[in-house]
Amino acid sequence: xxxxxxxxxxxxxxxxxxxxxxxxxxxxxxxxxxxxxxxxxxxxxxxxxxxxxxxxxxxxxxxxxxxxxxxxxxxxxxxxxxxxxxxxxxxxxxxxxxxxxxxxxxxxxxxxxxxxxxxxxxxxxxxxxxxxxxxxxxxxxxxxxxxxxxxxxxxxxxxxxxxxxxxxxxxxxxxxxxxxxxxxxxxxxxxxxxxxxxxxxxxxxxxxxxxxxxxxxxxxxxxxxxxxxxxxxxxxxxxxxxxxxxxxxxxxxxxxxxxxxxxxxxxxxxxxxxxxx
Amino acid sequence: xxxxxxxxxxxxxxxxxxxxxxxxxxxxxxxxxxxxxxxxxxxxxxxxxxxxxxxxxxxxxxxxxxxxxxxxxxxxxxxxxxxxxxxxxxxxxxxxxxxxxxxxxxxxxxxxxxxxxxxxxxxxxxxxxxxxxxxxxxxxxxxxxxxxxxxxxxxxxxxxxxxxxxxxxxxxxxxxxxxxxxxxxxxxxxxxxxxxxxxxxxxxxxxxxxxxxxxxxxxxxxxxxxxxxxxxxxxxxxxxxxxxxxxxxxxxxxxxxxxxxxxxxxxxxxx
Numbered sequence: 001x002x003x004x005x006x007x008x009x010x011x012x013x014x015x016x017x018x019x020x021x022x023x024x025x026x027x028x029x030x031x032x033x034x035x036x037x038x039x040x041x042x043x044x045x046x047x048x049x050x051x052x053x054x055x056x057x058x059x060x061x062x063x064x065x066x067x068x069x070x071x072x073x074x075x076x077x078x079x080x081x082x083x084x085x086x087x088x089x090x091x092x093x094x095x096x097x098x099x100x101x102x103x104x105x106x107x108x109x110x111x112x113x114x115x116x117x118x119x120x121x122x123x124x125x126x127x128x129x130x131x132x133x134x135x136x137x138x139x140x141x142x143x144x145x146x147x148x149x150x151x152x153x154x155x156x157x158x159x160x161x162x163x164x165x166x167x168x169x170x171x172x173x174x175x176x177x178x179x180x181x182x183x184x185x186x187x188x189x190x191x192x193x194x195x196x197x198x199x200x201x202x203x204x205x206x207x208x209x210x211x212x213x214x215x216x217x218x219x220x221x222x223x224x225x226x227x228x229x230x231x232x233x234x235x236x237x238x239x240x241x242x243x244x245x246x247x248x249x250x251x252x253x254x255x256x257x258x259x260x261x262x263x264x265x266x267x268x269x270x271x272x273x274x275x276x277x
Numbered sequence: 278x279x280x281x282x283x284x285x286x287x288x289x290x291x292x293x294x295x296x297x298x299x300x301x302x303x304x305x306x307x308x309x310x311x312x313x314x315x316x317x318x319x320x321x322x323x324x325x326x327x328x329x330x331x332x333x334x335x336x337x338x339x340x341x342x343x344x345x346x347x348x349x350x351x352x353x354x355x356x357x358x359x360x361x362x363x364x365x366x367x368x369x370x371x372x373x374x375x376x377x378x379x380x381x382x383x384x385x386x387x388x389x390x391x392x393x394x395x396x397x398x399x400x401x402x403x404x405x406x407x408x409x410x411x412x413x414x415x416x417x418x419x420x421x422x423x424x425x426x427x428x429x430x431x432x433x434x435x436x437x438x439x440x441x442x443x444x445x446x447x448x449x450x451x452x453x454x455x456x457x458x459x460x461x462x463x464x465x466x467x468x469x470x471x472x473x474x475x476x477x478x479x480x481x482x483x484x485x486x487x488x489x490x491x492x493x494x495x496x497x498x499x500x501x502x503x504x505x506x507x508x509x510x511x512x513x514x515x516x517x518x519x520x521x522x523x524x525x526x527x528x529x530x531x532x533x534x535x536x537x538x539x540x541x542x543x544x545x546x547x548x
Binding site: 170171173174175176177178179180184188189192267269270 | 368372373381392393396
């Protein structure tokens with residue numbers, strides 16, 4: 001083993017700035033990632049001094065709107081409803097998409113049949129689906145669930161399909177050489193790969209649904225953040241628009257981080273095998 | 278030393294291969310012959326080394342011995358029954374050790390070693406106890422809970438060997454099992470493997486490109502041509518690996534056979 005410590009110390013002695021930088025606790029990754037947002041907020045606040053409130057409301061007014069939303073049940077319930085729609089759509093797309101992707105990965109015949117359909121559905125824009133469901137369904141929840149699921153499902157299917165197809169043939173041969181049957185093949189070898197795909201597709205779908213749900217709610221539903229944004233638009237209430245926008249971003253951030261936490265916990269082996277020290 | 282392809286060193290044959298032929302049609306290509314009229318026997322507790330040119334269909338033969346591929350013509354019998362029946366009747370009767378360790382990265386060393394037992398339906402507690410026992414035997418007792426990514430190449434290959442032994446097979450097939458390791462690790466592992474195989478009274482076949490390895494591990498060497506067919510067979514006397522003169526003479530004999538078979542193959546293709 002080569003001890004690299006003395007070399008590092010020698011380098012730090014020769015170039016003192018390197019040592020200082022390493023010990024500088026001010027620029028932690030958290031602070032570094034917050035800096036651009038602090039800059040953006042300062043820029044916004046500056047703009048609010050030289051503009052009308054309906055274009056650039058001050059940060060205090062936006063914070064006040066957020067506080068009102070979080071402390072008023074009638075408003076907060078709209079946010080929770082939208083959040084429930086997001087979570088529901090992501091979960092249902094996983095329940096439907098995982099078996100479809102798995103079967104496609106296992107059977108070329110099923111793959112050849114389903115793949116063109118999935119590609120077709122992927123090509124339909126979200127707004128077109130919103131219009132279609134408004135004509136098709138009277139029930140608001142069915143409308144929104146349909147739009148979100150139909151947009152999430154192809155992503156889940158392709159993530160799972162790719163994970164199954166990417167399994168090293170050598171591992172399959174190893175398992176078969178021990179006499180594994182089909183269900184053991186799926187349980188022992190494929191499922192760990194599919195699990196990784198489930199987390200990837202869930203993260204992609206959170207972003208996907210956050211972007212789509214508002215459009216669906218604006219056109220097809222009388223409840224939810226979409227409705228609140230519509231009202232704010234009609235009243236030129238920019239502070240409320242921004243408050244709801246920030247709440248949506250926070251919602252996506254929390255959901256993505258929760259998924260990443262579960263992913264790190266469930267796929268610990270993957271983190272360790274890619275560790276760079 | 279002799280060249281009788283059907284001879285068996287005394288004991289009853291556990292593997293009987295007769296006129297085996299196998300071809301493949303690769304994607305957008307013409308048929309490729311992997312095994313041509315291959316006939317040989319392996320006796321119980323025989324240690325057989327198979328040497329031959331790269332791409333001669335030796336690994337395809339192992340696939341056929343495991344029942345993963347079927348022959349186009351000819352037969353393979355194991356313990357007196359057709360290979361498909363044997364595999365169905367006695368799951369785990371044959372184990373294979375690959376060139377790469379092929380450990381599952383999400384399982385600990387113990388769970389990897391216990392994999393074959395899990396497939397055979399051995400209860401968790403029992404299979405984990407057996408796996409830990411085998412890890413001790415291959416010198417990995419302290420690393421029972423380690424993931425494959427935390428083990429060195431040699432340690433992973435030890436776990437691979439332990440996984441094969443853990444199902445207590447009658448026959449072990451080694452597919453260039455030591456070729457990916459550095460020479461010092463490979464020497465130690467060969468020796469440990471030999472000790473374990475002799476202690477368990479197992480029959481093994483090893484595909485190798487190292488003539489020294491073939492002499493060290495095998496009591497018989499089958500020299501294959503390309504496509505896989507038996508061109509020569511050598512009985513290796515005990516202690517041959519320590520006799521430099523004998524090693525050189527066997528090496529020369531094998532080289533001569535392989536180059537003669539290569540010339541014959543080119544001539545037959547040209548004809």
